[in-house]
Amino acid sequence: MVTGFCSITPPCRATSFNRNLEYSAYFLHLPCQTNMSTASKDNSTTADPYFQSLFADRIGGANYGKDTEIYKFEKIKRAKRKALTDHPDRVLLDFGIGENDAMADKSIRDLMAQEVNQPENRGYADNGVAEFKQAAARFMKRRFGVQLDADTQINHCIGSKPAYAMLPACFINPGDMTLITVPGYPVAATHTRYYGGEVFNLPLQAENNFMPDLDAVPDDIYRRTKILVLNYPNSPTGKTATADFYAKVVALAKEKQFVVVQDAAHIMLTFDGEPLSFLQTPGAIDVGVEVHSMSKGYDMIGWRMGFVCGHPKIVSAFADVKDNSDSGQFIATQKAAAAALDDDSIPDQVNKKYRRRLEKLVNTLNECGFECEVPGGTYFLYAKSPVGSQAGKSFAAAEDATRYLIEEFGIVTVPWDNAGAFLRFSVTYVAPTEADEDALMEETKRRLGDAGLTW
Ligand SMILES: Cc1ncc(COP(=O)(O)O)c(C=O)c1O
Numbered sequence: 172m173v174t175g176f177c178s179i180t181p182p183c184r185a186t187s188f189n190r191n192l193e194y195s196a197y198f199l200h201l202p203c204q205t206n207m208s209t210a211s212k213d214n215s216t217t218a219d220p221y222f223q224s225l226f227a228d229r230i231g232g233a234n235y236g237k238d239t240e241i242y243k244f245e246k247i248k249r250a251k252r253k254a255l256t257d258h259p260d261r262v263l264l265d266f267g268i269g270e271n272d273a274m275a276d277k278s279i280r281d282l283m284a285q286e287v288n289q290p291e292n293r294g295y296a297d298n299g300v301a302e303f304k305q306a307a308a309r310f311m312k313r314r315f316g317v318q319l320d321a322d323t324q325i326n327h328c329i330g331s332k333p334a335y336a337m338l339p340a341c342f343i344n345p346g347d348m349t350l351i352t353v354p355g356y357p358v359a360a361t362h363t364r365y366y367g368g369e370v371f372n373l374p375l376q377a378e379n380n381f382m383p384d385l386d387a388v389p390d391d392i393y394r395r396t397k398i399l400v401l402n403y404p405n406s407p408t409g410k411t412a413t414a415d416f417y418a419k420v421v422a423l424a425k426e427k428q429f430v431v432v433q434d435a436a437h438i439m440l441t442f443d444g445e446p447l448s449f450l451q452t453p454g455a456i457d458v459g460v461e462v463h464s465m466s467k468g469y470d471m472i473g474w475r476m477g478f479v480c481g482h483p484k485i486v487s488a489f490a491d492v493k494d495n496s497d498s499g500q501f502i503a504t505q506k507a508a509a510a511a512l513d514d515d516s517i518p519d520q521v522n523k524k525y526r527r528r529l530e531k532l533v534n535t536l537n538e539c540g541f542e543c544e545v546p547g548g549t550y551f552l553y554a555k556s557p558v559g560s561q562a563g564k565s566f567a568a569a570e571d572a573t574r575y576l577i578e579e580f581g582i583v584t585v586p587w588d589n590a591g592a593f594l595r596f597s598v599t600y601v602a603p604t605e606a607d608e609d610a611l612m613e614e615t616k617r618r619l620g621d622a623g624l625t626w
Pocket of ligand 1: 331
């Protein structure tokens, strides 16, 4: 297997890596993967297809598929390949995967198996079945004390990712602005740009405790702002929001007249107290919606279920756009997801497991020179990147540290360089027992000791 670039036609498609990567918006112009034997039989010419000039500007126009920039996750993939080639007997310690390692709870899989065979579940689901909406309403009431009308204030989505693609369609005209935190989940920003809107980044910096500085946004930006996208617990920083912060957001939204979209994908993975919903904030329902996901907290990543909830008018606009985009998630899946939402023991178990793993990882990293603590939420540990090694290596960016750790020591992390240099360690590694987790930590400690990192 060799890796090539997209200088030949046909233009490479952005599908091969997206499946496993939470930040697939970075992958619009992926470098091609070509298999040597297939490539040699490929009769394609270097001429562009007649439709090359027809691609829309939003995906690169006539240059679509010709970008040779190598994106972050592709670099990691290449470094992993090199590490495996150079050290075939060394096991990779993979802290780079941003997906739950377990299947959904057995009770949910069993229920799904039954629902698949029910004839009434076979058809288009459109904007969703009442069973799921009602379970979501019960969940919001039970877990957060938030009372919502299942009919008008909740709508399912096929995983939360498409909701971030659709919500900008509800608000953004050319020239309008979306405010979004970086580092972060970029789908709403990408779609804002697709609609001719602009994006204003709010950096999450250590010196500001990884909270956005909303007072630093210029007034002329606020005048054009239609959407503020927040994400708490925050990926990748692990920070959780406070009630005071949310209260300030509500007041600001009313004053500056924008809507708030709060991404609660990791909410059931809250470790520093009870999970906090934005909608618990007095007045929050007047200014926005919260988007929930079954992926992380319920081990249901591949099931593709989530819901948008909050102000009925925004939920209705979302439902209208969604109705014109998809025909709803399979009803059997919605019913299984409803049962999951009704069973608090599921997210509580998932929470317990990832908290335990984070505690072990924090202890291990701190013994190796990192200075980190268990995050407020998410299954990510966001740790300050080393600047070099005792052996004289020096890293200009987190990306260099990542490459060094993968290639020399078989330790995989994800670098973040857009608001300081940080490494993201995910605790979603595969380790069937606690003893396996401990063994993995021992090996991590041994290898990091050898790496001799400096800060
Ligand atoms: C912060 C954040 N929001 C939203 C999502 C989308 O999750 P899903 O589409 O599986 O609900 C992810 C997935 O990685 C995420 O990390």
